[in-house]
Amino acid sequence: MNNNKRALIVAENVEKVYSENGVPVPAVRGVDLTIESGEFTALVGPSGSGKTTLLNVLSGLDRPTSGDVHLDGRSIATMSPGELSDFRRDHIGFIFQAYNLIPVLTAEENIEYIMYLQKVPHAERHRRVLEILDLVGMKGLEKRMPPKLSGGQQQRVAIARAMVSRPLLILADEPTANLDSKTGSDLLDIMCDLNHGLGMTFVFSTHDKMIMEKAHRVVTLKDGKVAGDEVREG
Amino acid sequence: MKMFLKLAWRNIMRNKRRTIIAGTTIGIGLAALIFMDALMIGFKNDMMRAITGQFLGEGQIHAAGFRENMEPALTIRGLDGVVSGLRSDAAVDRFSLRVLSQGMLTSSSGVNAVLVVGVQPETEAFLSQVDDVIVRGEYFKGSSDREIVIGSKLADLLEADIGDRLVLTVAMAAGGELNQEMFRVSGIYSFNLREMDGGMAFIRLAKAQSLLGISGQAHQIALTFKDKMTGQTETDPFWGRYSRNGNEALGWVKLQPQMKSVLQLVQFAILFLGLILFILVSLGIINTLFMSIYERIFEFGVMRAVGTRPFGVWRLIVFEAGSLALLSIGIGLVLGFVLTFITAQSGFNYRGVEFAKTTLNVIYPVLELRQFLVYPLFVMIFTILAGIYPAFHGARLVPAKALRRTM
Numbered sequence: 109m110n111n112n113k114r115a116l117i118v119a120e121n122v123e124k125v126y127s128e129n130g131v132p133v134p135a136v137r138g139v140d141l142t143i144e145s146g147e148f149t150a151l152v153g154p155s156g157s158g159k160t161t162l163l164n165v166l167s168g169l170d171r172p173t174s175g176d177v178h179l180d181g182r183s184i185a186t187m188s189p190g191e192l193s194d195f196r197r198d199h200i201g202f203i204f205q206a207y208n209l210i211p212v213l214t215a216e217e218n219i220e221y222i223m224y225l226q227k228v229p230h231a232e233r234h235r236r237v238l239e240i241l242d243l244v245g246m247k248g249l250e251k252r253m254p255p256k257l258s259g260g261q262q263q264r265v266a267i268a269r270a271m272v273s274r275p276l277l278i279l280a281d282e283p284t285a286n287l288d289s290k291t292g293s294d295l296l297d298i299m300c301d302l303n304h305g306l307g308m309t310f311v312f313s314t315h316d317k318m319i320m321e322k323a324h325r326v327v328t329l330k331d332g333k334v335a336g337d338e339v340r341e342g
Numbered sequence: 343m344k345m346f347l348k349l350a351w352r353n354i355m356r357n358k359r360r361t362i363i364a365g366t367t368i369g370i371g372l373a374a375l376i377f378m379d380a381l382m383i384g385f386k387n388d389m390m391r392a393i394t395g396q397f398l399g400e401g402q403i404h405a406a407g408f409r410e411n412m413e414p415a416l417t418i419r420g421l422d423g424v425v426s427g428l429r430s431d432a433a434v435d436r437f438s439l440r441v442l443s444q445g446m447l448t449s450s451s452g453v454n455a456v457l458v459v460g461v462q463p464e465t466e467a468f469l470s471q472v473d474d475v476i477v478r479g480e481y482f483k484g485s486s487d488r489e490i491v492i493g494s495k496l497a498d499l500l501e502a503d504i505g506d507r508l509v510l511t512v513a514m515a516a517g518g519e520l521n522q523e524m525f526r527v528s529g530i531y532s533f534n535l536r537e538m539d540g541g542m543a544f545i546r547l548a549k550a551q552s553l554l555g556i557s558g559q560a561h562q563i564a565l566t567f568k569d570k571m572t573g574q575t576e577t578d579p580f581w582g583r584y585s586r587n588g589n590e591a592l593g594w595v596k597l598q599p600q601m602k603s604v605l606q607l608v609q610f611a612i613l614f615l616g617l618i619l620f621i622l623v624s625l626g627i628i629n630t631l632f633m634s635i636y637e638r639i640f641e642f643g644v645m646r647a648v649g650t651r652p653f654g655v656w657r658l659i660v661f662e663a664g665s666l667a668l669l670s671i672g673i674g675l676v677l678g679f680v681l682t683f684i685t686a687q688s689g690f691n692y693r694g695v696e697f698a699k700t701t702l703n704v705i706y707p708v709l710e711l712r713q714f715l716v717y718p719l720f721v722m723i724f725t726i727l728a729g730i731y732p733a734f735h736g737a738r739l740v741p742a743k744a745l746r747r748t749m
Binding site: 161164165167169170189190193194196197198201202204206208210211212213217220221222224225226269 | 345348349352353356640641643644645646647648649650651652653654740741742743745
């Protein structure tokens with residue numbers, strides 16, 4: 109693990125309240141949380157505890173109702189939607205529960221998409237795509253469309269897409285939920301290797317015990333609040 | 343941009359059935375516009391042929407003021423010089439001299455007011471269609487200067503037939519004294535137009551000049567041009583050349599101003615129809631795009647999550663509208679061409695139908711390159727404009743809200 113830690117995300121007294129049929133529903137309440145570089149952190153808690161909402165706010169996908177979030181030292185309150193998009197493009201990778209590849213793009217094109225947004229030249233894009241597909245065990249399948257890939261294969265492509273731009277941080281929302289245990293375990297090993305080898309920071313929102321066991325830090329949420337924050341050795 | 347164009351095209355082809363239905367709907371609208379435009383050109387051409395070909399000509403020269411009162415003494419100033427000029431004028435195709443006068447035509451059974459037209463049969467045959475619509479007898483085939491050709495309605499009114507004697511009475515140019523001559527009916531024509539068939543009588547030019555006492559003079563020169571647009575172009579230098587020295591030269595558009603209004607009305611009708619079609623088509627496009635956006639709202643959330651700017655989403659949806667437009671234009675051009683080409687072979691038979699003081703013929707739709715450039719351009723512009731509202735909607739999605747939506 110990289111010992112030169114720095115605070116990538118700092119959440120200060122973050123609250124997020126939704127309105128459902130005019131009734132305010134607090135999803136996150138007064139959360140203070142700092143994610144440092146190199147972490148392999150799991151956000152755990154029962155359904156409705158605010159894990160996904162917190163992840164959305166931490167990444168700038170949504171804005172807090174009150175409080176503030178600093179992304180690599182910059183307050184999201186000062187960032188426009190376009191600037192937040194740029195920050196996510198360059199610094200944050202996402203892995204979703206339902207893979208969420210663009211179904212009309214091939215595996216290669218899905219991975220290439222982010223580099224295209226970053227204006228990476230075509231040759232370099234192609235090179236890095238092939239490299240990353242090899243890393244996640246998808247070599248030779250770059251021309252396949254997502255509907256022609258299995259769930260595990262799609263999630264591998266999603267991981268490749270999240271990593272290819274070499275982000276500071278990868279946020280994964282229930283990445284193994286739709287996978288069998290063997291596939292889930294294989295993918296988790298890949299992410300652990302990236303964390304150990306490249307110092308890539310991972311934050312998971314998860315119910316998966318395998319992830320909880322491998323995580324160095326487990327933050328427990330209950331009713332929108334941080335109920336526990338356990339840092340483990342190793 | 344290439345990635346977004348590729349994505350846009352593939353997105354609209356995701357639901358092929360819906361896209362083809364939407365594209366065909368727009369395409370039919372485009373085909374309808376092309377066909378209507380072609381039909382209106384054919385209609386205009388036929389109207390123009392009817393207006394100018396039946397009797398009016400594509401232009402006329404008179405003495406200034408003659409058209410208002412038809413005073414017999416108001417003959418064309420400097421006729422010889424005008425005729426000489428017309429003979430060498432590169433713009434002129436054909437011309438013919440005419441003498442015009444109000445008169446009374448009497449038979450053994452009746453009497454009727456007529457417009458007497460003195461013509462040179464050899465040149466007049468190129469300016470009017472009277473010789474083409476003779477239904478009984480002949481058009482000045484004999485050598486007698488007492489031949490008279492009348493319309494079928496006039497023949498009925500006077501109960502006259504070929505060979506019958508008619509007496510023509512006119513007022514002479516100098517002094518207004520009445521003069522009479524007897525003529526024999528040599529031909530009867532029918533345009534199926536009340537005015538022409540019931541109100542005109544044709545005699546030879548020299549006889550008309552002698553009857554009115556205006557030897558060597560003429561009241562009107564009817565013209566056709568090598569370029570058919572000359573008659574419609576009021577600013578053409580030809581009109582200035584011959585509108586001088588007390589004469590006026592006018593194109594058919596000025597001679598029949600009501601026809602210009604009719605044609606403008608037809609043009610307005612096309613524009614209005616086009617507008618209605620475009621509004622309907624735009625609503626269809628907006629609906630199609632919104633359905634497509636709502637089906638893919640999670641996908642847009644993912645795109646925003648991985649770093650696509652709001653403008654990128656906006657651009658993608660506008661590109662999808664453009665892709666739909668391209669497909670629709672392809673369908674519309676093929677349909678429009680086939681429909682117009684087929685109907686252009688047979689035409690629409692309106693032979694004998696009286697419309698705005700003319701008789702229509704067979705109307706042939708006319709294909710022009712402009713129809714395949716301008717209307718598709720409008721379809722592209724309108725389709726993209728229709729895509730802007732859904733595009734704004736897509737661009738303003740909050741990523742987290744979009745990611746919460748699942749189909």
